[in-house]
Amino acid sequence: MAPHVLRTVAEVKAWVASLQKEGKTLALVPTMGFLHEGHVSLMREGGRRADVVAASIFVNPTQFGPREDLARYPRDFEGDLAKCASAGVTAVFAPEPAAMYPPGYQTYVDVTEVSQGLCGERRPGHFRGVATIVTQLLALFRPAVALFGEKDYQQLQVIKTLNRDLHLGADIVGMPTIREADGLAMSSRNAYLSVDERRRALALSKGIRAAQDLLASGTRDTGALVEAARRELQAADLREDYVEVRDAGTLSPLVTVAPGQTARMLVAAFSGTTRLIDNMPLAG
Numbered sequence: 001m002a003p004h005v006l007r008t009v010a011e012v013k014a015w016v017a018s019l020q021k022e023g024k025t026l027a028l029v030p031t032m033g034f035l036h037e038g039h040v041s042l043m044r045e046g047g048r049r050a051d052v053v054a055a056s057i058f059v060n061p062t063q064f065g066p067r068e069d070l071a072r073y074p075r076d077f078e079g080d081l082a083k084c085a086s087a088g089v090t091a092v093f094a095p096e097p098a099a100m101y102p103p104g105y106q107t108y109v110d111v112t113e114v115s116q117g118l119c120g121e122r123r124p125g126h127f128r129g130v131a132t133i134v135t136q137l138l139a140l141f142r143p144a145v146a147l148f149g150e151k152d153y154q155q156l157q158v159i160k161t162l163n164r165d166l167h168l169g170a171d172i173v174g175m176p177t178i179r180e181a182d183g184l185a186m187s188s189r190n191a192y193l194s195v196d197e198r199r200r201a202l203a204l205s206k207g208i209r210a211a212q213d214l215l216a217s218g219t220r221d222t223g224a225l226v227e228a229a230r231r232e233l234q235a236a237d238l239r240e241d242y243v244e245v246r247d248a249g250t251l252s253p254l255v256t257v258a259p260g261q262t263a264r265m266l267v268a269a270f271s272g273t274t275r276l277i278d279n280m281p282l283a284g
């Protein structure tokens, strides 16, 4: 069945109230649209964890820097609705920016520690925008469960932290990264890539796998692991934004991956002008 389209905060409040009256639990999947199998995996898991699934489709202006791609971010609302329908989504919230940031709006959410470094450093203000809109969505929908992808790993830690610190009460679920057959992480921004840029973009996942292999062969020094990933980026002529190894929970930088440690390699690089990110666990 076609999802119910909600456009205003008042419509969301009324819809959530009717759900609560029926005693139904809610799973929320926030997105920026131009949906792919990664988004669909979150929606389907939402359906396994709650009675009803809602998705939001909102290209949130406050998380884009002045020189970023807000104006040209890909959109396909009708296609997105069809994907939501087939993934079992009951309601789609697709507000105009003025619905979320009306005149007089003045409240922003800063998650101080896990927002530092990585994308937080390379995209100043980005996580403030993400944390602000996600806080609004969690406060409005009051979902039992909200699902996010591990592809945006630092974002996931930011959201887990704000949910805990602001007592928002959702169960924040991180879902594995869905990949194309050759290993490229699915991302709406892959649509920007030319055939050659798409081929070269594979170096992100190849680089992390090279680091995983090196660790498996006994090299624990993160400098060497970073170099292994970097070599793949350089061979594909990708411009590195960052390559780092961090603790998987706190995101603090690591000098070595100790036995039993849960570490994560996180990479951001440009293929042509398109900035892509990827990350995978490094098993200590």
Ligand SMILES: Nc1ncnc2c1ncn2[C@@H]1O[C@H](COP(=O)(O)OP(=O)(O)OP(=O)(O)O)[C@@H](O)[C@H]1O
Pocket (backbone or CB within 6 Å): 030, 031, 032, 033, 037, 038, 039, 041, 042, 147, 148, 149, 150, 151, 152, 175, 176, 177, 178, 179, 185, 186, 187, 188, 189, 190
């Ligand atoms: N390949 C993927 N596998 C699993 N989840 C994903 C994947 N890509 C995105 N997601 C998750 O879907 C949610 C919405 O993300 P978003 O709409 O920004 O899509 P995106 O493909 O990450 O877009 P972009 O290319 O702008 O980064 C986020 O929680 C994100 O982590």
Ligand SMILES: CC(C)(CO)[C@@H](O)C(=O)[O-]
Pocket (backbone or CB within 6 Å): 030, 031, 032, 058, 060, 063, 130, 133, 134, 152, 155
């Ligand atoms: C979480 C999110 C929907 C907030 O705008 C966005 O950052 C995204 O799509 O990952």
Ligand code: BAL
Pocket (backbone or CB within 6 Å): 063, 152, 155
């Ligand atoms: N997928 C995270 C949202 C962003 O890049 O702005």
